[in-house]
Amino acid sequence: DTEVTQTPKHLVMGMTNKKSLKCEQHMGHRAMYWYKQKAKKPPELMFVYSYEKLSINESVPSRFSPECPNSSLLNLHLHALQPEDSALYLCASSPSPAQRRSYGYTFGSGTRLTVV
Amino acid sequence: DAKTTQPPSMDCAEGRAANLPCNHSTISGNEYVYWYRQIHSQGPQYIIHGLKNNETNEMASLIITEDRKSSTLILPHATLRDTAVYYCIVRVVAGGTSYGKLTFGQGTILTVHP
Numbered sequence: 001d002t003e004v005t006q007t008p009k010h011l012v013m014g015m016t017n018k019k020s021l022k023c024e025q026h027m028g029h030r031a032m033y034w035y036k037q038k039a040k041k042p043p044e045l046m047f048v049y050s051y052e053k054l055s056i057n058e059s060v061p062s063r064f065s066p067e068c069p070n071s072s073l074l075n076l077h078l079h080a081l082q083p084e085d086s087a088l089y090l091c092a093s094s095p096s097p098a099q100r101r102s103y104g105y106t107f108g109s110g111t112r113l114t115v116v
Numbered sequence: 117d118a119k120t121t122q123p124p125s126m127d128c129a130e131g132r133a134a135n136l137p138c139n140h141s142t143i144s145g146n147e148y149v150y151w152y153r154q155i156h157s158q159g160p161q162y163i164i165h166g167l168k169n170n171e172t173n174e175m176a177s178l179i180i181t182e183d184r185k186s187s188t189l190i191l192p193h194a195t196l197r198d199t200a201v202y203y204c205i206v207r208v209v210a211g212g213t214s215y216g217k218l219t220f221g222q223g224t225i226l227t228v229h230p
Contacts, residue, residue: 042223104165105160110158
């Protein structure tokens with residue numbers, strides 16, 4: 001399996017809702033990432049998990065809460081979002097430097113989130 | 117990670133080679149050059165990477181200048197499906213805390229015409 005699977009593909013949520021995005025990979029990668037991409041802009045890094053521990057938080061607002069329950073799964077919990085949070089949310093994984101099997105990141109197809 | 121500069125857009129005729137330049141004049145000795153592309157509404161796709169030698173795989177070739185201050189991604193026979201945004205990224209592969217920060221610049225929009 002050489003894919004990163006993200007669910008759902010599309011999500012519409014109200015500003016008072018709580019929802020979660022899910023990301024799964026079975027490549028044995030021990031680093032996983034969340035990116036946010038606004039229309040016509042490059043992806044922006046949000047969080048990095050290494051060996052199931054949060055290693056980088058790019059000053060993301062607390063209404064975004066990441067979770068890495070195991071080495072294959074990464075969640076992004078959403079609560080009290082604003083319309084400006086509407087974007088494509090991308091998950092990626094990569095081998096950690098210690099693994100060194102490959103240097104490329106593998107990205108999922110993303111979840112297109114609309115906050116109304 | 118070093119900053120990169122790419123032209124905002126390029127055109128290429130189908131079947132011809134597409135040569136996408138990237139300037140990374142502040143690159144450090146331990147930074148690799150990566151290329152990714154993003155086809156509309158999909159996640160970025162890894163293409164190729166290199167340190168100082170030229171590299172080739174089934175998708176593309178990467179030519180890095182001897183001083184490592186610039187590189188060119190070559191798609192030898194462009195097809196309509198190669199129309200995408202192409203990102204050139206430089207980053208440290210291992211060590212320190214920066215290995216996890218794959219930072220995207222604005223990229224080059226490549227349009228392949230029939």
